[in-house]
Amino acid sequence: MLSDDDIKAIQSVCREKRYLAGEIVISEGSVGNNFYIIIKGGVEIWKHYGTPEQDLVAAYGRGQLFGEMALIDQYPRCATVVTHKPSDLLYITRDDFNRVIKASNPISLSIMRSISDKVRESNERYIEDLKARNHLLTLTCEQLHQEVEEREKAEKALLQANAKLEQRVTARTAESVESNSRLSQEIEDRKLLQRQLLRSDRLAATGQLAAFIAHEINSPLQAITTLLSTLMSEYQTDHELLSSFEIFKGAVHNIRNTVQKLLDLNRPSQEKKQPVNINKIIEKTMSLVKSQLKNAKIKLISDLSPNLPILIASPQQLTQCLLNLINNANESICGFSDATESKRPQIQADTTGTIGQITIRTLSDHGHIIIRVADNGPGIATEAMAHLFDPFFTNKKRMGIGVGLSVSFGIIEDHHGTIKAENSPQGGAVFIIKLPVRFNDE
Ligand SMILES: Nc1ncnc2c1ncn2[C@@H]1O[C@H](COP(=O)(O)OP(=O)(O)OP(=O)(O)O)[C@@H](O)[C@H]1O
Ligand SMILES: [Mg+2]
Known part of the structure; x- marks a missing residue:
């Protein structure tokens, strides 16, 4: 005090x-x-x-x-x-x-005590205040931490959603690209089918007409042939007349061939289908044309895959189809068509004495047998490509009435197969036949 x-x-x-x-x-x-x-x-x-x-x-x-x-x-x-x-x-x-x-000592003491109380009191207040601030700071920190965590979670979820979306977009794009290409493939297939159907219809209609004409020609032709034989035996001593009769006979023979071709257009052969080894049929066909091709200085090569599955087919029809293709290849190499003649005015033999070659290949491909007949002639003219299998389409001035490929088309169709033509990058034409090994034939 x-x-x-x-x-x-x-x-x-x-x-x-x-x-x-x-x-x-x-x-x-x-x-x-x-x-x-x-x-x-x-x-x-x-x-x-x-x-x-x-x-x-x-x-x-x-x-x-x-x-x-x-x-x-x-x-x-x-x-x-x-x-x-x-x-x-x-x-x-x-x-x-x-x-x-x-x-005065008491004054200084009292003042000192008051100051020390004040200092202590304010210290305590500061400490309390600091504690409160620290608590607030901790809470704020925790809240911030939580907010950061939540934001990180949200960002992660957003990234995941983005990735999923991108995946879906990529998948959808791939799907639509695939379905687009499937669609265009389908359109192409439909177009091909339509062309084939149209061709089959035309072939059937033309075949019927051809058969009618052939029948109409055949009867008088038969009479002419009989009369010619009688006349030839009657005038066998008259050599001049006989040689005229021979020319006449040759012409009649040509007409008969043409008539036969016309008949083939309608029904190539009525042979029953049977199990066949396609390589054997090819070898037999090759033996039929061997000497003819040798004379024409054309080499015939075969590359036949062994162990091909047995095919249910008509050997006669397939032989005829192969003959048509080989004949065309032969005629193309020899330059019988207008187009080829202009391209190949002079055909010369090489050092081996040949003017060209025809290669026949077979191979098996996923339940199908493929037959490729290739030549090294001048190839198919671009403008002819779309009409090759049309009845009576021909580029040849001499010989040929344009039925060989139509008949071949009919035969392959009858075997549920396909036939197509293309030009090989090395030059020459290639005909590709694709025959299914199994099919439900009525
Ligand atoms: N290997 C080939 N190379 C080039 N062109 C070909 C070949 N095969 C066919 N062609 C073309 O296709 C046309 C039609 O052939 P197709 O066999 O139907 O009739 P053609 O040979 O003219 O007459 P036909 O066969 O009735 O005697 C031919 O005139 C020819 O222009
Ligand atoms: Mg022909």
Whole structure:
């Protein structure tokens, strides 16, 4: 407790000052000189006052002290003190205070105790405040952490969804590309089928007409042949007449051949289908044309795959088909068609004495037997390609009425197979027959 004299001594150095609301009593950073006691009103202690980071540290009211540290140190003040309402403050300057405590030990002791209480109290308040701030900071950190985690999860989900979407888009694109190509393949197949059907119809119609014409020609031809034989035996001594009859007989023979071809157009042969070895049929056909091709200086080569499956087919019909293809190849190499004649005005034998070659190949392919008849002639004219299998389509001025390929087409169709022609990149034409090994024949 202070004595009355001590209180009087303090009162003698105390001065009073009146402040309006919002007036700065101490500025942060300034060197303080005074110690204050609030008589009326109140003050707020601000850190970084007037800046965006300003922070309210404490608020003091009537009877409370501030600025006491200015009495014992001379460091810059660490906060700003502002009145928040009109206030009356008592203050003691450092010099006055020094004088008073020098004169009285109890005063200095009491002041020291008050300062130490104040320091302890403000320390505790700061610690509490720090704890509260730390807690808030931890909560904010946790919240932030959670938000980051959630954002990461959302980003991951978004990435996954994107990847899935991309996969689906890629799959859909691939699907539509595939279905597009399937569709165009289907369209191509349909077109081919349509062309084949059209060709079959035309072949059937032409075949019937041809058969009718052949029949009409055959009867008088029969009569002519009989009459010719009678005349020839009657005039066998007249050599001049006989040689004319021979020419006549040759012409009749040619007409008979043509008539036979016309008949073939309608029904190539009525032979019953049976199990056949296609290589054997090819070898037999080759033996039929061997000498003819040898005379024509054309080499006939075969490359037949062994162990081909047995085929249910008509040997006669297949032989006829092969003969037609070999004859065409022969005629093409020899330059019998207009187109080939203009391209190959002179056909010369090579060092081996041949003017060309025909190759027949067989192979098996997924339940089918493939027969390829290739020649090294001038190939098929582009404009002829679309009409090759049409009845009576021919490029040949001499010989040929354009039924060989139509008949072959009919035969292969009758075996449920396909026949197509192309030009080989090495030159020459290739005819490709594809026959199914098994089919349901009625
Ligand atoms: N190997 C080939 N090389 C080039 N063109 C060919 C070949 N085979 C056929 N051709 C062409 O196809 C046309 C039609 O052939 P197709 O066998 O139907 O009749 P053709 O041979 O003219 O007469 P036909 O066979 O009735 O005696 C031929 O005139 C020819 O222009
Ligand atoms: Mg022909």
